[in-house]
Amino acid sequence: MPRLLRVLAEHSGQLVNYSGFGAPLGMNHPTTRRYTGVFESLFLLHTLQPWFSNVLKRLTKTPKLHFLDAGLLAALRDITPERVREDKTLFGPVLETFVLAELLKLSSWSNDRYEFSHFRDKERKEVDIVIEDRRGRVVGIEVKASATVTTRDFAGLRRLSEACGDRFVLGLVLHDHEHVVPFSERLFAAPVSALWS
DSSP states (O other): OHHHHHHHHTTTTSBOOHHHHHGGGTOOHHHHHHHHHHHHHTTSEEEEOBOOOSSOSOBOOOOEEEESOHHHHHHHTTOOHHHHHHOGGGHHHHHHHHHHHHHHHHHHTSSSOEEEEEEEBTTOOEEEEEEEETTOOEEEEEEOSSSOOOGGGGHHHHHHHHHHGGGEEEEEEEESOSSOEEEETTEEEEEGGGGGO
16 A cells, blocks of 8 residues: 555645556556545545536546645655756646645535535646635636646636636636736636635
């Protein structure tokens, strides 16, 4: 199981593929799925289900795998500050894990109930985290481990907005910056610190 946990760490933030996860260890699909379920029961992992809509027929229906502890994920992937300085792309999955874990914590303190999912269509336009309340209102969050955001970073959020119509409340690209920057009426780039403000 420790070896499987290391393999799963390499796939955090990616679509679930139990056969692919277990193959390097000689584990079959059912065993890998069962062990992954044990890790979920221990609150080490979280499977983020896909968001769906009748408006868009061509959506990916595969869940995404996430670790719930960014520190554990960084340790299992041997991601150190020195390595991140050399290759900033290593930080993306760790930041996405951190943001999801924080959002799950924040939602647990609320009197309202929220459903968390991810969005991805067949054209690979995606949104890392989709939050929907009981009234069907939707917020999309994309996580970027960079200081700059362009209009291309909102492609998935725009597609999600089209699918939701009036139910789409807000789309955020959270990134390494200090200011909130509007990109359209309901789309904003915001610092990660906006989670607590």
